[in-house]
Every structure is written in C-alpha cells, then in structure tokens.
Amino acid sequence: MRRGLCVLGLVFLLALAGCSAFDLGGDDELAEPESNRPDPATDTLGWEDGYWWNDSVAVDGSDGLTQAEVAVVKARMMARLEHLRGYEFERDVSVRVISRETYREQRSGGGGDGQAPAWREQYWEALFIVGEDTGVEAAFDRLYGSTVIGYYSNDKIVLVSDDPNDLRVSRATLAHELEHALQDQHLGLGYSASTRDGRLAAQSVVEGDANYVEARYEDSCESGEWDCVTVAERSGGGRSAEYNVGLSVASFLPYGEGPMFVSALRERGGWDAVDAAFTDHPQSTAQVIHPAKYPDEAPAAVSIPDRASGGWSRLETEDGTDRVETVGEASIYTMFWYAKVVPREHLTSRNDSVSKYTYRHPFSTGWAGDRLVFYEDGDNQAYVWQSTWESRAEATEFRQAYTDVLAANDATARGDGVYVIDSGAFEDAFRVVQRGNTVLVVNAPSVDALDAVHPVSAGANASVGTERRPARSPTA
Template sequence: MNPTLALSLALVVVLAACAAPVEPGDGIGQDGTTVPDGPVTATSADPDATNGSETPGRDNESAFDPLGWENGYWYNASIDVDQSDGLSAAELDAYVSRAMARIELLRGLEFLEPVGVRVVSRENHRRTVAEWTNVTEAERVWNDQVWEALFVVGEDRDVTEEFAVLFGSNVFGYYDPETGDLVVVTSDANPAIPTGTLVHELVHALQDQHFDLERADLQGATQDQQLAVDGLLEGEANYLMYQYLARCGQWECVGTQASGTADGTRPNDGLLYTVLQPYSDGPVFVDALVQFGGWEAVDARYAAPPAATAQIIDPSAPAPEPVGYTDTARNGWERFDAGKNGTDSAGEASIAVMFWYQARAYGAPVVDDRALFDVSARYDRYNYTTTPSDGWAGDVVVPYRNPAGGEHGYVWQTKWHSVSDAIEFRDAYLSVLAEHRAVQFDGTTWVIEDGPFADAFRVVWDGRTVTVVNGPTVESLDDVRPDLAR
C-alpha cells in the first residue's frame, strides 16, 4: 500500500484523539462521548413515531425487514447488556442488532446483510498496520518529500514510520471493507465497545453495502482528494453518531466502562490533525447537505465525491482549478515513478495544518496556534480556516531525486483565487523559513543550514501562483526547475 493512501484508511478508523474536550453547551452521551447541544431533527421517518412498548406482529418473518428492525430487534427494544465484564455472544448480538436498527431509521437506509464483529489485540493490530504501510523504498522516499514540503516531518524522521505510530497506537476500531467486519482494537481481556465507536463503524458498513467503499473514485488520487472523500465518509459516520447519541435521552443506550483501547503513544501532531480534518469538518459538510436537500443530497455526493478539502471546509467553495506543470529538470534530476504518477496535491486542509504546526511546534508567527480549537459551528471540532491557506485554488507537489548523488528535492506549485491570497501564502511561507533560521542567498533563494529541514529553497511569486523549489544546495535548485533558475 502506498503510505499516503494510509490517509484513506481514515475512512475506517476512529482515532483516540477524535473526541474533543467538552465545550460549553455540549452534552455527554452515556459512553462519555461529547454530543453537540441543540435539537436533533429526524431526517427520515421519525424513529419515535411508533409506540415503543409495542412490537408489530409479522406473519412471514423471513420477508419481514422494515427500517428500524434488524436481526430480531426493534430500534426501541430493551436489551440486557452489561459491559462491565465484557460482552457475551448474546449481548454482542443484541447490542449490534439494535444499533443497526436505529441507524437504519436515522439514515433511511436498510442494512442489506449482517455485520460481523472481530476483536483484535493491540499487538495484532500493529502487525496489520505494518501491512498497510508496507511500501517500496521509492514510495517511502517519495512520501517523505511530500510531508517535508509541508514542514511536518523532516529529514530526521521517516513519515511511513510516523504513520505506523499514529494508526498503530491510537485506533479504537475500524471497518474492514474486504471482509465486511467491524474490528475492535483493544488491550483489555474483556473489552467494552463504546456506543459511539460501534455506531460510527456500523455506518461505514452501511455505506459499503450501498455505495461500495472500495470504488476507485472513493479512494482519491491525491492526498487532498483522499481527505475530501473522507470528509463525506467520516462526516456521515460522525454526523449519524452524534444524532444517535443525542437521542440517548429518549432511547435506552448501553453504558460503557472505561476500556484501554489505545496505548497513549503520542503521534506527530501535524499528521494527527491532518488526518482528523474529515472527522471535524465532515459532519458540518454532511449537515449542510442534509439541511439543503435531505439524505438524497448526501447520496448524490457518493455519485460525485468531493474533489478537495476546500469544499469540505466551505461547502460553497468551487472545484479546484487545474495547475499546469511542466517538468524541466536536468543534470540527472528526475521525477519519481512512485506514487500518483509522481505528483501529489496538499490542499487547503493540509496547508492550514502546516501553518498551525509551525506556530505550535516552532513558534512561527504565521497563525494563532489556539485558533485550531476555536470553533463555533455545531458538530465542528477543529478549525481549519487560516488566513494564509484560505483562498487556495489548487496545488501540485512534485518530488524529485538524483539517483547518481542520492539526493532529493521537490517542486510545490500553488494557485490561489486572487493575487492577494497568493501574497498572503508567500509571506507566511517566508515567515516559516525565517523561523527555521533560513539565510537569504538572493532575491528569491533561502538556505536553512541545519536542522531537520536543512535545504535550499527558491520561492517565486507570479500573480496568483507561488512556486517553491527545494533541493540540497542552491545549485541543485537550478537543475530541479531550470526555468526558475537565477
């Protein structure tokens, strides 16, 4: 698997850091998950329209499968489930089946087949993550250049290993489209399954049964597209999870004891908050679709998935503009064959995290690092709008290598909606270079002499375009992108 595609695995995982601190106005679900305050409007047939004390009769049980009934359980059935000592097979069946029935009502879609549940140890899960991140050396180095361009993972770290830590140590569970099973990751001998985790992953199973999560157009051809598609998938899963938990005041919900499902290993914050963007902005995006056109509007986006995180951050944002790129490298410098035909796209969300991370980790005066946690929209958990990333219209990241010298570099070409947007990005980027003690070599060229991002940089502004050329030396910049040479 290509390591950047590990981001697409965000569509089937719930990270431990997904739950934000409790904020004023929030309620708490019975399993401790934060629930946005405010009324919840049913967007399908009202789940509470029938009398919860009655179970409609049926003459032919094999043909009986209405919304709100699954595997013998109505959505409002009382079940005897105590997770304090783990879950028996009967308890798990009741817990999962009733949750499926409730999700059907909230979403207005029928589960087409049962969903299995597997429990795996943290150790076994890490072995699975190792398979997810098993890539060629060329793919590994290619991806290192992409994240180095974002100043998130420097030359002293391997981004594939950093993702292995993120996904290996901070996952509650995930849905596996290959088997159709929900996988619970735990270090407990008798694990409890939080209601929020169960509902979130069951929604992914429902998505898979109706829309096929392994479809090519739901994978995303670039990092930005992957995150954008995840905004739809994770957005719907979190949105329905919030709807479900908010009803726990009306519905009987299963309590959850504390369960040690993550080992507490802290991942790279830049990677973490990039991966979390779909979980945060996605529910707001889905809510906007539902309010505008009901669940039919959400269904329509499966036929035409979002193309950029800019559209998840702001549902009214236009589609990204093409960024024309011509390879002019010389003297042994060449593009990688690995990864998305040798190119990638960072996108607005990753650029926003880039500037936030520079402020948080290095003190760069580019954005207020507290702004990431300053949110006002219902369902939102983190704020991915920053001045230097707002106005993004498109970008392409092109990693390069010089096999003879064992050297690496990249070109990052960005396009903005206005000249002023481009200037704001350029000025913020130059502030990042300054914070890393870059020395100016000439009018467009800077050199970071030491540290994990030590390299030469050329930053060229041209109207709505800002291009960054990177290489190990000033001379290499002329070879990586000759048309921007001194």
Template sequence: MRRCLVLVSVVALLIAGVAGAGGAAGVGGTTGGEATTSASTTATDATTPATDATTPATTASTTGASPTACTPETDTDVVGCWDGVAHDETFTFNQSDGLTPSQLEALTHRSMARVEYVRERPFQTDVPVETMTREEFRANGTGGTSNESADDRRAFDRWNDQVWEALFVVGENESSAEAIDTVFGGSVSGFYSPADDRIVLVVPAGSAVQIDESTLVHELTHGMQDQYHDLTRSQYVGTTQDADLAVDGLVEGEAVYIEERYTERCGDEWQCLSASESDGSGGGLGSINVGILQTILQPYVDGPFYVERLVETGGWEAVDAAMADPPSSTAAVIHREPAYEPRDVAFEDTARGDWTTYPDQGVDGAETAGEASMFVMFWYQSFAGPEAPVLDPADDARGNVRLHLRSSETLQTRTAYTYDHPVTAGWAGDELYPYRNDAGDAEQDGYVWVTAWQTPEDAAEFEAAYHRLLDAHGATAAPNGTQVVSTGGFRGAYGVERDGARVTIVHGPDVDDVFDLRPDLRPEAEPPAESVGTDADGDDATTGTSESVERDRDTSEGASTSADTTSETGEDTTAGAAPGLGVVVTVLALVAVAALLARRSRR
C-alpha cells in the same frame, strides 16, 4: 483496500493544554448501567420517514404514523428494526464485566436499528461483528498491496518523505511511514472492511469485549454505506492526499453525522451503552506526530457539517448523490461547497542535470497537498518545532495554536477544530513534485511545489506566511533571492517566487540545486512590499485572523459563495456541548483508512 478504522488512546487535545484553554467536552445522554425498562416492540414503517430530512438535527418521534411490529421477518421492510430488536429497545445487561457473544449480537442489532432510524432506510443484510487481538491485528497490518516489492516500497517512502518534509511536518532524518504508523499503531480499536463486509473489534488478548455503542453506530453506518454504494469502488479512494481527505470528508462525515444524531437521543429517548471509563484513555500525546494527527482528523471535523449542509439543502437524496460524485478537495469540505472544483495547475519539468521526478508515484509523480494540509503546515510551526507565530504574527505562538481551536461549530462526540484561515482559504490547487538525484556518492532529495490561488491577493498572503515559516526555522538570505536553513530537519536552500495568483516553492540541498531544479525561477528572499495589503478597515492583511473571510470561489456552477458557513450567532444544528479544550482532554478520535496518508503508489 479501504478500511474504516477507529483509533482510541489519542489524546488529541493535550494541544489545548499548550493553548491554555479550558472546559471539557460534554457528551449527551446516559450510558451503561442495568436497564430496568421493558423492551419496545414497535418501529417505524419504511414507507413513513422518521424525520423531516430538511431539519436533520430535530429529534424524531419514536413511532411512525403506522407502527409495525418489530420481528425478524420485518428486517428489510421496517426502518428501525433488525432481527426483532427495535431502535428504542432497552437491555437489562451492562458491560462492566464485558459482553457475551449473545449480548454483543443484541447490541449490534439495536445499533443497526438505530442507524436505520436516523438514516431513514433499512440495511439490506446483516453486518457481522467479530473480534481479534491486538497482536493479530498488528500481524495482519492495515491493508495495502501485498505483492509490493521492497524497491517499490522504498521508492514510495522516499517520495512521500519529501511530501511531508515540504509540509514542514516530518524532517529529513525522520521516516514519514514510521510517523504515520505511530499515529495508528497500538490505538486501533476496530474497523469496518468493505472487502469482507464485516466489522472487526480489536481487543487485548484475554480481555473482555467492551465497546462504546456510538463507535458501533459509526462503523455500522459504513456498513450501510457499503451496502448501498460499494465502498470498494475506486471513487472512494482519492488519487492524491487532498482528494483522499476530501472523500473521507463525505464518507466519514456521514458516519459522524449519524453518530451525533445517535448521541443526542441518548438518555431522554434511548438507553445507550458505553465502554468503561478507562477504555480509550491515554496519558499524553507521547511520540505521536501531531501535525499528521491533525491532518487526518480534518474529515471528522468538517465532514459532518458538510453532510449536514447536504441534508439541509437536499435531504438524504443529496447525500446519496454526493456519494456518487464525492468531493475532490478539502477546500470543498472546509467551506461546505459541494460544487467547488480545484483548478488544473500547469507544470513543465524543466529540471537539469541528474534531477528526476518519480513518475510511478502519485499522479505522474505529483502529490496535491490541499488546503487542509497547508493549514496544518502553518499551524504546526506554532505547536511544535520552532513554536513561532506563523498564521498570525501579531499574536504569540500560544495564540496561534488557539486559532485551530476556535471553532464556532461544536460536536458532541469529538473535539471540533477549524481548518479555515485567510492564509490558506484562497487555495485553488497545487502540485508538489518530489525529485531525486542519485548521480553522486549520496542520495539527494528536493522538490518543486507549484500552488495556485483564487486571487493575486490570496497568493500574496500565502507567500508572506511561507516566508514567516522559513524565518521561524532560521532562514538567512542567500545569493539570487534564495534562502538557506542551516540546521534542523528542514535544512537546505529554498526559492520562493510569486507570479500573479501562483506561488512556486523550490527546495534543494544547496542554492545551486534550487536553480538546477527550476532554472527559470526568480525567487525573492522576502515578499515584495505589495504583499502587505490592507483589509477594509485599513489593517495589515498579512497578519491573519481567526475569522473566516468571504471570497468569490470558482465552482462548477460559477456561484459566488462564502467560506463562512456559520450564522451570526455562531450556532449550528450539529452543535452539542462546547468543544473539549481541557488541559488533559482525552477524546475518542475516529480516524479512518490507515492507508490514507501512507497510500501506495498509483500507476
């Protein structure tokens, strides 16, 4: 079951403290307080669009050409009105002492009217908003199959542990399931459930109900999406980790995009309520695995700009068309290329001995990590663990952490990051096959990871970065071109082979296991000399930069497009204030679908 969750208490960019950046994010508009102005009684007629769809960032007029009275009878006929509450209505209450049921209902109806006004279409029916305590939420869980056996769950967890170990984010003595639960646990403030057609707010037992209206707008957008597209359909759950993130880039991207349009109207055009200042603030990252966190944040960062590109080029009709055929890779979302399709990666299981795959997990035993997860893999080695410069060896670890923060695009409602880097921008596809060997006294795990790249040069750049990653973990040369990491959570033997635009990575407990897993592997302990190419200026191309690079990418239409989607000035119409890069910055991280990374097996 898909659930669109809202996480709070995520100190997402204490990261920035490590990076040594400064300046906090600004959020447009004024909030809360006792309203004194009178309520509006007009809204925009559904036949008169409130905004020009080709200029999505422009603030629309508060009245249409033919203003219509906002009454309960006009709910589905007038855009910007719900149950007699108009989008520009003001309230005489605040929520310093919490919201009463009637006040929450009025706030919900105004937020529905605002989603209609920005999205230029009416809700088809009401979206109930309910509350539950955190204890009730924990008891209810975050979805998934209730009839799953303990053996099935254990098999999935073991399989998924290898995926996150291959990404150098969760070590062999850690549980990926527990790490993922830690990101979500205790932080969910609410969710929209397509199965139940409702929003649930999670509140502490005995506490007053307080909510940021922008959060409500975000979740109500999911409600509208569900009414028009049915979010329970299989197309909104990707078959792989990369596809999941890509679908969320569209679904969550539209919700953030509308949330941004709401925020920019606050103050000058709309009265907006927000929760108390203490709500959602945290004291630090604590035990949260930042590698997992930054992976699941990617749809919320790149998604709104992806949706903006759709609106700019084809209006809201283009967004509706994309909902009928969502993107299948994070590469499409990162580079704002709706037509981009990953390549099929040919793989034949040649393992010998007692090594077997997990045919009932993933897609015939395989996972696809994708460009976003690969970027985080390299970046995370600078933030945590070895704290080594992997993406850009010419800089130090702190400088490599900053690469993730140097986005030319900004958001008003959350911190903007970049997941676009030359080391991973040439991604064309990958298949990661976890293996197991239970023949001996102890369980043994390994994996074969086949990656495809746009060009041999892209493959060489990825290979060089991967060797730097192994070096950061103390890898030493071993027989037949393998490398061995002797200590830590990622110890074992590694074999890396590049063949044209394809790089294969094999990991097993020992050197012999590498060749049992892939007998025909021809690894090299370090990238060959030709891996170190030069760019147009004669500089070392393997060092990496924070700049996006132009490259011809395979698309279904055969178009040659650029991964750099910003203007020369770095401006973007979704831009608000500068991204939040303070030493102790707390941001409201809207993260959906708890099952996104703890996905159950698919058969």
C-alpha cells in the same frame, strides 16, 4: 466524540485477521423486556434481530458487556441506524475485538522493506511534517498503531482494544462502524482519485456521513430522547502519545470537516444530496472545508514546465508520466498548524455539536489549485511546488505564512527569495517567488542547485518575500 481514528479496510487496504482476537458471538441470549413491541412478520425498516429502534434492552454497561449484551446492543443500534438513515441492513455484520498489540504487529508485518518511495518522503518533507531523520512509513505505523480504534471491511467490524477480554465497547465507535456497513450495502465505499487531496476529499463523504450519523446518535442518547447503554471507560490504556501529530491532523480532515460537509449537504437537499455525493465526490479538500464550493468550483489546473538541468530529472510513475501531487487546502492548513504559525487551539475552535474541528483559516483559505513535482539527481532529491490563489492578496497571505514556517524551522534569508536551513531534519535551500496570485517554491539540497532544479527569472511582477504583514499575536 471519538478520540481516535476509524480505518476503512477498503480505503487503506488493511486486512487484519488472525490470533489474539475475541469474536462477539455465542449462543447465550438475553431476556427481552416484556414492554417491547412485538416483532414484525418480516424484516422491516427500524427493526433488526428482535429489536425495534425504540425498544428497551436489558443491558447494564457499568462493568463492560457480555457477548450476549453486545449482540443485543448491536441489534438495536442497527435498527436505530435504519431509522436515522432510511436504509435497511441487508446482511448481518459481525463484530470482533483484537488487542492493540496484535493490531500493531499485523500492521507492521505486511511485508516490504518499510521504506516509502522517494516522492512520498519528499511530499511530507515539503510540508515540514516528516523530516529526513524519520521515515514516512515508520511515522504512519506509529500513528495508526496508537490511534486506530476500529475498522470495517466486508460485513466485519474489528474493534481495537487495549484489553480484548474486557468488552467495554464504545457506543459511538460501534455506531460509526455500523454506519460504514450500511453505506457499503447501499451506497458503496469505493472512489477513484489520483492525488492525496482528492482522496481526502472523497473519503470525507464516507467518514463525514459516519461521523454525522454518530453525532446525531449520541445527541439522541445524551438528550434523553433515546434510552441508551453507556459503557464505562476503562482507566488507563495502552495508546502511545509518541506519534507525529502533524500526520494525525493531516489524516483527520475527513473525520473533522467531513461531518460538517455532510451536514451542509443535508441542509441543502436532505439525505438525497448526501447520497449523491457518494457518487459525485468532492474534488478537493477546499470543497469539503467550504461546502458552498461543491460541486461547481473545481480546482484550477496548475502546470509546471520542466526546466531541470545538470543531472536533475523528474520522478516518473510506472507508466512514464511525471509523478505529481496536489497538496490542497487541508494539508496546507496542517503545515501552518504543525509549525504553530496557526495557533494549536484553532483546530478545535469550532462550536458545533457535529464537529469541533475546523481547517478553515485565512492563511490557507483562497486556495484555487496547486501542483507538486519531484526531482532526483542520484541520491539527491528536490521538488517544485506551485500554488494558485483566488486573489493576489490571498497569495500574499499564503506566501508570508509560508516564510513563517521556514523561520519556525530555523531558516535564514539569503535575499532574492532564497532561504536556507543549515541543519536538522529539513536541511535544504528554498526559493519562494510570488507572481500575482501564484506562489512558486523551489527546493534543492543547496543554493547552487536551485537554478539547476528550476531556474526562476526575476520579473517586475515578482515578490520574493520582502513584504511583511503586521506583527501577529503570539501563537501557542
């Protein structure tokens, strides 16, 4: 299983090109084993550039690969993907390698002032993942600069290597990126979603299909069904461990749960069901985590009336509408995981050859919908987050786990559902109120500002954090 992130250029709008790159082309050719099947008269499914999907190759990957060997491995791999997926490659796909240093330089050199919009900073602060001491853009630069291992865009695959002159091309990574090329040529990689949760859900089809096919490819190699080239890994490496693992888990949902979603679709209706999801994308990460919810259980609409006063106003988009976000089940899970309210080992507790990752946990299961709105008063920022759940019991479970997140960040309870973090990256005041199956969180710089951002009238049906669950076992 791959240990880094694949980035689709069409999704993240990365356009990396330029110096310090090594093109895997060249005129050298490798002798093909005589035992292989003859080439067809015309290009056909399961054959590419001189190799059938079940042909042998004269390649030894124990000491890396030559350019000619990479070309042969790629040709047979493309034929095998055609055999697995049932689509013909209509165009060739180039492969090139750049150094991790070059990737980092080009990612951080894209222009702009390196500052995220205020609402985006507030989004990650609301999840207790990126605080006021670290900018979101800088945190994402460190994450992707340390973990991205390749990307595909416009018939080109770029692999990121700690040493671009040492061609230890990962079989799994190359299969994954070539599957993106096949998707691009037949199914399309585009999608439209107005919220981060919606984008993660749609991306889960694209990455889920690529990871699912990658896993099946690896299973066929490891079981001995196919004769495969194994390239010995390089010792050491230049990836830094100094990145925000909360951002990593929040971004990894399409790679972790996506393949299980695709597996469920394929079991339900074969490859036709998977292909249909490229057009009819899931609308929420809840549908990805719980495939039985797709496609019928759409997220509930959640509205938050604007009650701000005293100089506070909502942030707006360029067209004058309220700037809103949906957090969604996957990011809620990540919030609990990052705060260690969910044990760290839970994330990789799934026992399945397709994916060991699971974002399914009682504290976040039962999500029906949410809305996050952002406020400002001069240089001061605030937000209101309302979520709705499938039952009162699940709302209570979420609320109690959320107050555990507050406690994990050194919040003190002031009564009436009010909590205060006195110092640190998440220094702020919070009010947490539950009414039935709805939980409201109001955030402001001070307790006095809570009512100015969003006053909450107490009601007989309101719970304000006084109930506690039985003590849980210690978390990792």
